[in-house]
Amino acid sequence: MNSNSSHKAAQRLPREITRELAALAVHSRYLALPDVVQRETARAFLNWVGCVLGGCHDPVVEIAVAAAAEAGGSPQASVIGHRLKTDMASAAFVNCLSSSILAFDDTHLATVTHPTGPVAAALFAYAEKHPISGEEFANALALGIEIECRMSNVLLMPPAQSNLGFFITGLTGPIGAAAAVARLMKLDEDRMTWAIGLAAAQASGFRSTHGSMAGGFVPAHAARCGVSAAMLASKGFTCSDATLEGPKGFVEVFSVGADLNHAVEGFGRHFELLSNAYKPYPCGIVIHPAIDACLEIAGQLEEGEVPAAVALRVNPLTLSLTDRPSPKTPLEAQISLYHWAAACFVKRSAGLAQMRQDCIEDPAMVAMRARISAVPDPALARDEAIAQVVLKNGTSLRVHVAHARGSIDRPMTDADLDDKFAAQADGVLSGRERDRLLGLCRNVAALRDVGHDIAAALSLQ
């Protein structure tokens, strides 16, 4: 009989996930990653660098750059797009702000985490100060994203009861960033445990700040906190051993009924990075299927023709996050379902130009937004939407998008990502500089010294 051991299994103690994750992180190696994960890591990095270029001259970033310049900081790492070097944590903050501010960064759709920003910004800052090979860098990037997304799963996936108020990237971003930097530092298991714990102790952010500059601030702060946590841990600053899973710990305060197995089960075999999506449109990803539907219908209309009425059916989360009928600023427009649906008909496009103030205030856009209605439909997936349009002549058109462009089932191709990169580099780099940088990003794992090579291509050295 084996009743005793099965009894034990049923009663097993909560998993020691802080230590387990630390051990997995310490032993992670690039060559152990499957080819598909290696490729996806490079795509995530390429998308991130493009987003930094796209956002680095946004007025929000200019403010952060001025603050960073005033605070000083040893010239350890570059603020991309600006003639400023500062300490690693501050550089990570600004570069992640750049990549986040246009809402063009990637999304782990299951948890609406934007995983790459905090991790890549933290790593790039560290890699500029220290010689880090492409394989080390790519391994740490894949690792940080994986830990971040898995901790998001712990907080949000069944059986956990999620609180949609928390800004998940702000909660789990510091952990992923800290683990990634700590891996580059080659910290031992104790120090890796402390780095993860100190990062978790800085987890912060909630969604009422969306629609203001603080929407980009929270991921940027996550990047800074990740660097700081790893730096302190590397010098022997301790944290408790069970920061994540312990009583009164990270998981307990931010979730109810969470399953800790999401953190570690199948680690190294199953990769959340493969469920990470890149955005074709610079706005909340839950708006994307509606954009696809509206663009498809708009393509069937006469030039200049706009509908009399548009009725959207979307996943309930879409309305929960983007129900803003009258956005006033680009930051509000980013998360307005109505704005982007209107842009599809009035502008026949959903790109960076449609996020500008003049587009938001265009009377034709204002009028069109007012003719759009939306209802939540729990039967629709997050990457699914239905648009029903009535034209002025009474004709009715209907399009059902089963999977949005850029979703896991209909991913952005490498060529799509290159085009997105080019559009964002426009005005920041020359065509030759852009192509050179694009080549380095595609092959990041092959670089000899990531910080040096990328910074040089950005003309930062």
Next chain:
Amino acid sequence: MNSNSSHKAAQRLPREITRELAALAVHSRYLALPDVVQRETARAFLNWVGCVLGGCHDPVVEIAVAAAAEAGGSPQASVIGHRLKTDMASAAFVNCLSSSILAFDDTHLATVTHPTGPVAAALFAYAEKHPISGEEFANALALGIEIECRMSNVLLMPPAQSNLGFFITGLTGPIGAAAAVARLMKLDEDRMTWAIGLAAAQASGFRSTHGSMAGGFVPAHAARCGVSAAMLASKGFTCSDATLEGPKGFVEVFSVGADLNHAVEGFGRHFELLSNAYKPYPCGIVIHPAIDACLEIAGQLEEGEVPAAVALRVNPLTLSLTDRPSPKTPLEAQISLYHWAAACFVKRSAGLAQMRQDCIEDPAMVAMRARISAVPDPALARDEAIAQVVLKNGTSLRVHVAHARGSIDRPMTDADLDDKFAAQADGVLSGRERDRLLGLCRNVAALRDVGHDIAAALSLQ
């Protein structure tokens, strides 16, 4: 009939507390503070400076100083006790770490917030870089503490359902610190609103990190975040208008059923600062009534005599936070009820010397801790405890402490605070330097330039 207006009153919308607090902060003035509040503000500052001196050479702080030195930072503000100047946010971080790390800082007992650290550290850093009069400084300190404690009340006081896992100082400290610094900056109401919002967006920390270095890290991080929030807001970095009370906002994510009136009702007439307590013992404040009881019994014993058994009855929160029978390190001992009760009998004292490693490992202490038991008693207040002791000859002694020393009903006198200050300054300042600094702190509101005057007395300039 007036039924319409009373109907309206019953249905009134949630208070716009972010904007209301911002308006109150912008218009706050030192001379509008009652005398008793002005006096208590100086006592809070004096206690804080003493705690910084007591903690500034702790090994934990040495690590943080090394990290700050490496990150660089413009020499804007002093790291107290060290030959280092760095940027304001980093200086605020280290100085608050110094004041927090020995668990000797003040406590708003109703919410177990440690209010002065984040606010004073942020203000002092700002005041070193800018000429700030004593009245401006003291007003901002009183303001920051008030906002911090009131937001703690919102999260925790009835009818709110509190989550004791969150580290409340980490949640509300950034808000108090940001509002205080923003007041020194003379920000307008919009920017004050953003400063408060950006600070709230950085609220973080939970109690599973207690007993490690991260217990001091969380308040220190709060100080840093407060400075950063005010700096960014002063440059026009926006946040939403309803960060605190809005849907998916600060109050909603960190509390359930909160009453927003706690934030603003009676502001300027009722002061939470007057419910702030200073610790006579360097450990968790909920342990203090038990220490008083044990010291009183120990005073009745023969020299060298220790009890056969000690039974403690304490408020349930005491056990929830300090039920650590076998602490291994000073940071664990800080929050071990058993350690301090044992010290009262074995060492006949509960001071800084009883927090040292040699005391923790002393076999007599180990043996004594094992003879102590504790039970929670909901009938006892947080500043109340009963100790029942059985001596080796069978005699039984019992002491009931109705109000712990240092509690609101039995406050530390000015002389007590001076003695505490002197004990902490020992080894850092000469007697003459200490007395000079003590005099400046007592009269902080009368100083011409707080940063300059205090820094000079600390031999920092």
